[in-house]
Amino acid sequence: xxxxxxxxxxxxxxxxxxxxxxxxxxxxxxxxxxxxxxxxxxxxxxxxxxxxxxxxxxxxxxxxxxxxxxxxxxxxxxxxxxxxxxxxxxxxxxxxxxxxxxxxxxxxxxxxxxxxxxxxxxxxxxxxxxxxxxxxxxxxxxxxxxxxxxxxxxxxxxxxxxxxxxxxxxxxxxxxxxxxxxxxxxxxxxxxxxxxxxxxxxxxxxxxxxxxxxxxxxxxxxxxxxxxxxxxxxxxxxxxxxxxxxxxxxxxxxxxxxxxxxxxxxxxxxxxxxxxxxxxxxxxxxxxxxxxxxxxxxxxxxxxxxxxxxxxxxxxxxxxxxxxxxxxxxxxxxxxxxxxxxxxxxxxxxxxxxxxxxxxxxxxxxxxxxxxxxxxxxxx
Numbered sequence: 001x002x003x004x005x006x007x008x009x010x011x012x013x014x015x016x017x018x019x020x021x022x023x024x025x026x027x028x029x030x031x032x033x034x035x036x037x038x039x040x041x042x043x044x045x046x047x048x049x050x051x052x053x054x055x056x057x058x059x060x061x062x063x064x065x066x067x068x069x070x071x072x073x074x075x076x077x078x079x080x081x082x083x084x085x086x087x088x089x090x091x092x093x094x095x096x097x098x099x100x101x102x103x104x105x106x107x108x109x110x111x112x113x114x115x116x117x118x119x120x121x122x123x124x125x126x127x128x129x130x131x132x133x134x135x136x137x138x139x140x141x142x143x144x145x146x147x148x149x150x151x152x153x154x155x156x157x158x159x160x161x162x163x164x165x166x167x168x169x170x171x172x173x174x175x176x177x178x179x180x181x182x183x184x185x186x187x188x189x190x191x192x193x194x195x196x197x198x199x200x201x202x203x204x205x206x207x208x209x210x211x212x213x214x215x216x217x218x219x220x221x222x223x224x225x226x227x228x229x230x231x232x233x234x235x236x237x238x239x240x241x242x243x244x245x246x247x248x249x250x251x252x253x254x255x256x257x258x259x260x261x262x263x264x265x266x267x268x269x270x271x272x273x274x275x276x277x278x279x280x281x282x283x284x285x286x287x288x289x290x291x292x293x294x295x296x297x298x299x300x301x302x303x304x305x306x307x308x309x310x311x312x313x314x315x316x317x318x319x320x321x322x323x324x325x326x327x328x329x330x331x332x333x334x335x336x337x338x339x340x341x342x343x344x345x346x347x348x349x350x351x352x353x354x355x356x357x358x359x360x361x362x363x364x365x366x367x368x369x370x371x372x373x374x375x376x377x378x379x380x
Contacts, residue, residue: 003115005368006361008108010088013097017070019137022049025070036115043149048141049133055118056126063126064378065157066110069135072099073353080355093361100359102352106163113371123379128157135332143332147339159306160342162333165349171363172318176344177307178300178326180259183266186291193250205252208286215276227300228261228326266294296334301341310343313373
């Protein structure tokens with residue numbers, strides 16, 4: 001490795017880029033990539049920092065893209081950390097710091113692999129890095145902004161690899177070929193306040209709300225599909241803010257989150273919930289507003305040449321054939337999938353978002369070798 005991914009990882013971790021702050025991370029990467037011949041463009045939108053870097057001709061028939069983020073979640077109680085969360089200290093072959101697994105090290109790994117690849121064996125095609133500072137935030141002006149800009153400018157990736165941590169326990173054991181969709185309902189039920197001893201003079205929104213939640217959870221949404229586990233519906237909060245035991249409240253609220261597989265669409269699930277809410281309103285007179293928010297649709301990149309390429313590269317460099325998984329939460333792959341085929345492979349994510357986030361140095365080196373092999377084999 002000519003470009004040292006460990007040193008680059010440390011330099012990135014030392015940038016305090018807690019969402020939405022850029023913290024110097026994209027400036028650092030732009031300097032490295034520009035020096036290696038990449039055409040770099042800042043694609044900031046609404047104060048969100050983003051970087052697009054391309055080596056090779058615009059509109060190349062064959063282009064390989066990497067996507068990742070340099071923003072990190074807050075450190076929490078800094079005093080609870082064993083080492084400075086922005087110090088990138090290395091102790092006994094382990095690097096400590098916020099972003100050590102999620103995912104400054106993966107960005108360093110694919111940047112180092114890309115720089116070395118285009119410098120040593122310039123490919124017939126383009127290598128693209130689309131890096132955002134908004135993955136841990138609202139997700140409105142990060143990768144979405146990059147993809148909107150690419151469409152407007154005629155820039156394109158043929159395929160894309162997202163560097164999110166994908167391995168539960170051992171390096172190389174899992175890659176993601178899809179993700180479940182995520183839909184939240186911020187439910188509000190409005191009735192008529194009254195005395196608990198005179199319920200005929202009131203309309204209790206809690207009864208209607210509990211009825212709705214009961215109907216939503218009465219039966220499984222599905223039993224899984226070829227590539228996905230069963231969809232999951234979880235009630236995450238119920239509240240009416242009522243301090244009195246003898247008052248029927250006027251309003252009640254609840255939040256429901258659904259992680260859904262490819263048997264559903266977000267709009268289909270909204271229609272399903274709206275039908276139940278309408279029935280309960282007709283029965284009770286309680287107004288129910290669902291206020292849905294779809295943060296991503298489910299998707300899968302079916303096994304084929306691109307998935308096989310990544311899987312074989314992972315096995316060659318780690319000695320493990322990765323499980324093709326769709327488990328876990330959401331990632332920016334949910335946006336990239338509308339642009340080109342996308343898969344995810346990265347580090348072991350055991351300590352991501354935790355106090356004392358850390359990564360063994362040999363994992364960073366292994367990930368860089370995987371990315372380098374993928375590039376070589378893709379353009380071979």
